[in-house]
Amino acid sequence: MAVTPLETKTGTVSPTRAIVGTVMSAIAAHWILFLVGVLVSRCMYKRYASPLRQYPGPFLASFTRLWKVYSTTTGRTHLQHIELHRKYGPIVRIAPNEVSIASPEAARNLLSAGKRFHKTDFYGVFPPPENPDIFTEIREDVHAQKKRVANVPYSMAAMQQLSPFINDTIELFMRRIEDHRAATKNGSNKSPIFDLGAYLHYFAFDVLGEVAFSRSFGFLAEGRDVDGAIKTIDNSQAYNGIVGQIPEVDFLLRRNPLWKFIPALNTKNALITRMALEEMSNRRPFDKENAGLLRTGDGRRDLMASLIQGHLKDPERFSEGDVFAVAHGAIFAGSDSTASTMQSFFWHVLSDRRVYAKLNEEIDQAVANESIPSTGNLSWNESQSLPYFQACLREAMRVRPAVGLNITRLVPPEGTELDGHHFKAGTRIAVNGWVLHRDQATFGSDADFFRPERWLEDEEGAKRMDRFMFQFGGGSHVCIGRNLALLEINKVIPRLLRDYHFELAHPGREIKAFATFFVVQEGLEVYIKKKPIEYP
Numbered sequence: 001m002a003v004t005p006l007e008t009k010t011g012t013v014s015p016t017r018a019i020v021g022t023v024m025s026a027i028a029a030h031w032i033l034f035l036v037g038v039l040v041s042r043c044m045y046k047r048y049a050s051p052l053r054q055y056p057g058p059f060l061a062s063f064t065r066l067w068k069v070y071s072t073t074t075g076r077t078h079l080q081h082i083e084l085h086r087k088y089g090p091i092v093r094i095a096p097n098e099v100s101i102a103s104p105e106a107a108r109n110l111l112s113a114g115k116r117f118h119k120t121d122f123y124g125v126f127p128p129p130e131n132p133d134i135f136t137e138i139r140e141d142v143h144a145q146k147k148r149v150a151n152v153p154y155s156m157a158a159m160q161q162l163s164p165f166i167n168d169t170i171e172l173f174m175r176r177i178e179d180h181r182a183a184t185k186n187g188s189n190k191s192p193i194f195d196l197g198a199y200l201h202y203f204a205f206d207v208l209g210e211v212a213f214s215r216s217f218g219f220l221a222e223g224r225d226v227d228g229a230i231k232t233i234d235n236s237q238a239y240n241g242i243v244g245q246i247p248e249v250d251f252l253l254r255r256n257p258l259w260k261f262i263p264a265l266n267t268k269n270a271l272i273t274r275m276a277l278e279e280m281s282n283r284r285p286f287d288k289e290n291a292g293l294l295r296t297g298d299g300r301r302d303l304m305a306s307l308i309q310g311h312l313k314d315p316e317r318f319s320e321g322d323v324f325a326v327a328h329g330a331i332f333a334g335s336d337s338t339a340s341t342m343q344s345f346f347w348h349v350l351s352d353r354r355v356y357a358k359l360n361e362e363i364d365q366a367v368a369n370e371s372i373p374s375t376g377n378l379s380w381n382e383s384q385s386l387p388y389f390q391a392c393l394r395e396a397m398r399v400r401p402a403v404g405l406n407i408t409r410l411v412p413p414e415g416t417e418l419d420g421h422h423f424k425a426g427t428r429i430a431v432n433g434w435v436l437h438r439d440q441a442t443f444g445s446d447a448d449f450f451r452p453e454r455w456l457e458d459e460e461g462a463k464r465m466d467r468f469m470f471q472f473g474g475g476s477h478v479c480i481g482r483n484l485a486l487l488e489i490n491k492v493i494p495r496l497l498r499d500y501h502f503e504l505a506h507p508g509r510e511i512k513a514f515a516t517f518f519v520v521q522e523g524l525e526v527y528i529k530k531k532p533i534e535y536p
């Protein structure tokens with residue numbers, strides 16, 4: 001078709017150029033309107049063109065990940081997800097390309113090894129990004145190589161060998177309680193209230209220092225958060241949780257080279273990172289002769305020594321950087337998680353007089369029939385002989401699991417079927433322990449409530465429930481530190497319960513909980529009496 005040129009004052013132009021020109025000047029004149037139009041169209045496209053449009057959820061979430069950012073900043077992601085599933089049903093759209101699933105069966109599939117659901121870029125934000133550890137490594141093949149090396153020192157047998165150091169840390173904990181009681185008696189304490197939650201936190205950290213580096217961080221010794229190290233970790237986890245929802249933002253913030261020039265934000269200055277770096281240099285040169293052992297130490301094989309050995313065996317696959325990253329990462333992954341689990345245990349047990357009385361009865365009876373010792377520490381096997389205690393621990397991990405944010409995986413290239421629904425490649429599927437563990441079909445119609453007896457009623461039922469517990473994740477990414485966590489919990493809690501009587505200082509008051517990745521808790525304050533109870 002012939003195009004007729006248009007005549008203008010300056011000559012002639014083609015109609016196409018004329019139309020483009022008119023549109024451009026309209027945009028220039030009304031650019032704000034234009035921008036809003038583009039944004040609205042983009043949002044509508046994300047909301048309605050996606051195959052996930054059929055799933056209900058918060059309106060904002062259907063077109064922007066900002067809803068997830070908002071949810072994480074509230075620190076209530078775990079509770080919000082329970083509410084979301086109650087409101088919208090078993091599958092909820094929580095981002096343009098992401099759904100949260102409430103079904104424990106689907107979660108098992110999602111987390112199973114070999115099903116090719118990979119970790120998302122959320123984990124890449126956790127430091128150190130330049131040398132990911134086992135938790136943050138999202139390349140599955142590299143993760144598998146690192147985990148093979150690290151599995152050895154984390155085995156239950158290896159952890160049992162470190163039991164004496166856990167015992168020493170428990171003794172220190174008991175001394176701190178005695179100091180508190182003595183100070184209360186002689187009047188030098190302003191208040192008889194003991195912050196059990198804080199001390200459980202110090203304990204979990206100090207155990208990790210001993211296990212990872214043969215060094216205590218000194219939290220129990222000083223009875224405080226030395227150098228604000230715990231606060232630093234909690235702040236860092238809060239950052240990871242929020243920025244991890246839109247990982248691209250990390251390049252503007254922590255991965256921005258300018259970040260390092262702000263000393264308070266430079267993580268190299270943090271106590272735990274400093275200690276990990278010092279410990280690396282204390283053990284140099286890495287050679288077969290000293291096999292990573294601390295040169296001035298007592299010859300014990302701590303986590304760092306075992307990791308150095310792993311490095312010496314296969315330096316290509318497990319570099320020096322990996323030794324640092326895995327040992328350092330253990331402190332981040334293992335401290336708040338273990339502390340939170342113990343705090344939840346005490347909070348639930350002490351909030352329910354019936355449960356606490358029954359637990360005390362079991363422990364007193366076990367002392368009387370000598371299945372646990374009357375003084376000193378308990379072994380792993382001894383604490384396993386306390387079925388009601390084990391039921392309370394399981395129940396605490398069910399009702400209040402330590403991880404509060406979602407565990408999210410990517411659908412593999414071939415797409416997938418979950419819970420009878422098809423999801424295409426690249427869709428993000430999220431599960432949350434707080435939601436999964438309240439599934440009534442699995443845990444009973446009273447799943448919302450803390451009732452330890454459910455684990456003791458019928459053996460088959462308990463086994464079935466156990467298959468759907470996700471407090472330690474699952475599959476190839478199952479928690480590598482669970483043996484250590486369970487060992488220390490099984491040693492310290494029965495000892496505390498055997499030796500002391502606890503009473504909540506503020507009965508009925510909720511413990512404060514803020515989900516960063518782990519649920520960080522505060523406010524577990526108690527009165528303590530020595531058993532058998534002495535009355536003044």
Ligand code: HEM
Nearest residue numbers: 135330333334337338341402471472473477479480481485
């Ligand atoms: C009761 C205490 C603990 C709980 C509830 C817990 C929970 C979890 C969960 C749910 C995951 C899976 C996260 C995911 O897939 O996104 C995980 C992974 C991990 N945990 Fe723990 N954890 C605990 C203690 C520890 C300890 C003591 C350590 C180390 C000393 C540790 C180190 C790790 C590591 C390295 C991973 C990553 C594993 C992988 O991706 O292969 N955790 N933990």
